[in-house]
Amino acid sequence: MDIDLITQVLFAAIKTGTPLLFVALGEAICEKTGVLNLGQEGMMLMGAVVGFMVAYGTGNAGLGLVGAMLIGCVMSLIFGVLVLHLGANQVATGLALTIFGTGLSAFIGTSVVGKTLTGFEPIAIPLLSDLPVIGKVLFSHDPLVYLAIALALVIAYVANKTRIGLTIKAVGENPHAANAIGIKVLHVRYLAVMFGGAMAGLGGAYMSLVYTPMWVENMTAGRGWIALALVVFASWRIGNIMLGAYLFGLASIMHLVLQGMGWSISPNLLAMLPYVATIVVMVLISADKYKEKLLAPRSLGKPFDPRQMA
Amino acid sequence: MSETLKSQNSSPRLELLNITKQYPGCLANDQICMTLMPGEIHALLGENGAGKSTLVKTIYGVVAPDSGNIVWDGADVQIKSPAIARDLGIGMVFQHFSLFETLTVAQNIELCLSPSQLAEIGDLDARIRELSSRYGLNVDPTRYVHSLSIGERQRVEIMRCLVQSVKLLILDEPTSVLTPQEVAGLFDVLRQLSAEGCSILFISHKLHEVTEICDNATILRSGQLVADCVPKNETPATIAKLMVGDLAEQDAGYEKAHGEEVVFNAQKLTLAAKQPFGTSLKDVNFSLRKGEILGIAGVAGNGQEELMSIISGEDKRNLKDTLFLSGKDIGTLSAGARRKQGLAYVPEERLGRGAVPDMSLSENTLLTHSAGFVKAGLVNWNAVKQYAKSLINQYSVKCHGESAEAKSLSGGNLQKFIMGREIGQQPKVLICAHPTWGVDVGAALAIHQALLTLRDQGASILLISEDIDELFLLADRMAAVCNGHLSPVVRVEETSIDQIGQWMAGTFIETDTTSEAHA
Amino acid sequence: MIRVQARTEQSRLMTFASPLLAIVLTLIFGSILFTALGKDPLQALHVLLIMPLSDAYNVSEMLVKMGPLLLCAVGLSLCYRANLWNIGAEGQLLAGALGGSAVALAFGDSESMWVLPVTLLGGIASGMAWSAIPTYLKLKFNSNLILTTIMLNYIALYLLIWAVHGPLRDPMGFGFPESALFSDAALLPVLSDSGRVHLGVVFAVLAALVAWFILSKSHLGFKIRVYGADEPAATYAGFNANGISWFVMLFAGALAGLAGVAEVAGPIGQLTPNVSPGYGYSAIIVAYLGRLHPAGAIVSAVFLAILYMGGDLAQIEMGIPIAVVGMFQGVLLFFLLACDFFIRYRLVSSRETVA
Secondary structure (H helix, E strand, C coil), X not given: CCHHHHHHHHHHHHXXXXXXXXXXXXXXXXXXXXXXXXXXXXXXXXXXXXXXXXXXXXXXXXXXXHXXXXXXXXXXXXXXXXXXXXXXXXXXXXXXXXXXXXXXXXXXXXXXXXXXXXXXXXXXXXXXXXCCCHHHHHHCCCHHHXXXXXXXXXXXXXXXXXXXXXXXXXXHHCHHHHHHCCCCHHHHHHHHHHHHHHHHHHHHHHHHHHHCCECCCCCCCCHHHHHHHHHHHCCCCHHHHHHHHHHHHHHHCHHHHHHHCCCCCCHHHHCCHHHHHHHHHHHHHHCCHHHHHHHCCCCCCCCCCHHHCC | CCHHHHHHCCCCCXXXXXXXXXXXXXXXXXXXXXXXXXXXXXXXXXXXXXXXXXXXXXXXXXXXXXXXEEEECCEEECCCCHHHHHHHCEEEECCCCCCCCCCEHHHHHHCCCCHHHHHHHCCHHHHHHHHHHHHCCCCCCCCEHHHCCHHHHHHHHHHHHHCCCCCEEEEECHHHHCCHHHHHHHHHHHHHHHHCCCEEEEEECCHHHHHHHCCEEEEEECCEEEEEECHHHCCHHHHHHHHHCCCCCCCCCCCCCCCCCEEEEEEEEEECCCCCCCCCEXXXXXXEECCCEEEEECCCCCCHHHXXXXXXXXXXXXXXXXXXXXXXXXXXXXXXXXXXXXXXXXXXCCECCCECCCCEHHHHHHHHCCCCCEECCEECHHHHHHHHHHHHHHCCCCCCCCCCEHHHCCHHHHHHHHHHHHHCCCCCEEEEECCCCCCCHHHHHHHHHHHHHHHHCCCEEEEECCCXXXXXXXXXXXXXXXXXXXXXXXXXXXXXXXXXXHHHCCCCCCCHHHHHCCC | CEEEEECCCCCHHXXXXXXXXXXXXXXXXXXXXXXXXXXXXXXXXXXXXXXXXCCHHHXXXXXXXXXXXXXXXXXXXXHXXXXXXXXXXXXXXXXXXXXXXXHHHHCCCCCCCCHHHHHHHHHHHHHHHHHHHHHHHHHHHCCCHHHHHHHHHHHHHHHHHHHHHCCCCCCCCCCCCCCCCCCHHHCCCECCCCCCCEHHHHHHHHHHHHHHHHHHHEHHHHHHHHHHHCHHHHHHHCCCHHHHHHHHHHHHHHHHHHHXXXXXXXXXXXXXXXXXXXXXXXXXXXHHHCCCCHHHHHHHHHHHHHHHHHHHHHHHHHCCCCCHHHHHHHHHHHHHHHHCHHXXXXXXXXXXXXX
């Protein structure tokens, strides 16, 4: 394996990990407040198709991003109303969101199937991009890769160092106590759910505007689910999520590496790699039940109904 | 005492006028009026379900009243949220603490402060340390709440109120979670606050405490105000009558029994905690004799839950050579197999463990009692229904029949049902945790009598309770649990509340682990 | 003013009314959507809902789609009753199709009467094996069942695609990614002259009846319900949680596997990459719409099958994209979850509350 291949592989790993990073960051915040939204795949697909259609229609990829984030928010609001106000089961509602998003995105996207556009051009960061290997791997990406990293840093800061982060943690640990001291639990959760929706939309838009860039039915191919798994692996820690996203990016493009090394394995078998990797990592990480209980937001998946506070 | 303060300052701090709150199927507060003066320690008395908690939550802005007015320092106020209550100078210590275990003491306190308050205080840690030494609270701002004992957590809650210069401090059953010695410490703090002019609203159902510390008392029954009185001028008997009404029977003293034959014993039970922030059991030894009630006292969170789940087999870790029923090692048996050997349990959590909330009483009967109702894997539902009906009659469970969902029953009635179901299996050993918490006096009496009847029929009962009075009433022998250690077992006649209280605080533990005792 | 009030007990009436209400709301939503698309809503609804039942051929095609939906949904109902979020019916179905095909093709041109039963068993065993993986990982390693089953769906799909491109590809098939046609001995008998209704549909209804019997009459069924409704209570009662998990997961895997092998040994007659148009995912909605009750699943499987069939017809007759079916399914589940609110709550005018 020569240095050029390694450079290419690492570059591609970061690119492939970026949509996962967007989605996992949003879902991590959502889960930290105690809400499990399994609708990531559906919201990503909607973000992808709406982002593409807006960008295609207006010729402005930036507007595409805005559209993707908005549709992610709207989708997550449907989930939010059902789960937070109507007390629907979070798992079932999340699944419904994925089924709905998959169907709706295919439905509205029929008109743009096969169309292409120019998404975001890479921006080489002056000086840094001239560094050997690292320059190519880290500093000559499209702007969204940098945006994802910046967002991760901001979110890590907010979650760990600010009053907002403290409030999120409190709501996720014990919504009843939070309510008793006057935190508006449902407000916090709505905001977190919508933030998660916007991020999932962004992750989807990255797929259709940058990664491919085109719209194909079901193009996210389970990335929303992998992002959900990523949040668990990362033990809800933002730093770990960043690392994990890029590692998964690497796992997803391993077939390039293996082909590059001259292995002849069926591409269909290699396509299983990210999913197999997800299961393997999940087994390794979750086996310690005690640790998971310690790290998971305590109220995760449990409904909170202020009406029943007596 | 703060007589001088009160006479000087004659305008009330808080007035409640005709507060009314309706819940589905229950009028929690019916036109309640109450007045609190600065520096006054005021008791709010009543049975479980009398409406005390609803009333104080109304004052603290957690519950919105349907009608009525609140007057604070002479002005009409609408307390729509706890934040508004805190701005007025109202602080509250909840019965089930509203603390976050994964946060530090300082972070917990910070969450209750508005940004402007925080800016005013400046260095929060320093402020906490200063107040801590002033009131003798011994609260360290940097510690994580999960590492604190119940008593320490309560002091954090009090600190949370003190940090914002509280004018009215509300405490919801503050003493039920403390050892007798800790109660004395709490009362010192309250007296000091009262002397500084802070009003205190103190919810309790323990009459001797009320007469000890309170200036005035308001008594609620079924959501209605039945009396205002000065506790010093009343006897516990007259107050009790006001609380429960004339008709309610009272627990009388019961005969003590002395079993000989050992039926169940635990030997060298040592086990690491399974849950985060749980308690590890350390070398627990005791034996349970035929026809006796063995009481285990202790403040919640000292290993009672762990002990219960390891005896029942709900904690599935095998423990060879530690648990014996009639001489037979049952430590490796599953929970179901242990039941078949003659163990039965009444868990602390009635709804969600002792009974499935959304299932009918017949289904909840089959939950633990399947003997005779299942043939070749199939359930004879008619027989189950008949039996459930007979349980309902025998234990006078108030409900609309055997098809009623468990969650539709009141706490007391559900507990009578669960108790009946477990006793109906004619267990050799019944493990019973906190059987009467949150239960009205009538049901508590029925539950006490059911336990004594079972004992007199020759069963052995392990009674785990936080209520020291109840243990002295029912138990024949007693021990206390502290931080996973079990004290020696003594006959009830040969001990005192004081000694058990000391044991609850861990004085029996010889090694240096006493310093981290969960008391 | 209207206020929301918690019911003291769940409403049985709403439990049954909620799915009907959800269907009506979905149809209203659909009419608005079709109008917005410039299609005649009445005609669209006619094509979607009435035409699939209009003649014997359409009814038989509808039943062909109902079979796999019902088989998967019955298994999922039991899993969800036990609070095990098995999203893996799709993967288990594909595994069943793949395993069954491997068996059927291994028999070659054999005319033996054993070919069909062994083929079916091969499919059932493959489905069970595919559901045993996440079950084992959950019980042994505490892995999240939702995520492992989803991942296994993707893995099963790629495995199937790999098989039809590789070991199971028809050597005489001009390189198309398809297996050879099964011999007649490996095919499920067809039940009627017109159409393709096969024995698999009968299996599906039988499976629903068996599951119904287990849930309502047996002690095991009771334990499954307790385990799902309230795990601490099941532990307290001393039920064997692992046994319950294994039973429902393997049962679901077996039925989904049967659904898969019945597709390849039934209407398709060979292994192709397009064995399932997402039956395993739609079965989640069937199970929910049927109130996680096997008998309810029969009714809701018919409804979803009509919708699938109607989607096909709507594409042919009116040029409405087939994706509308998937979207309707999501909307239907949303409305159902929203309507279920009224099982636990009711609306009261606030005058009533002040006693």
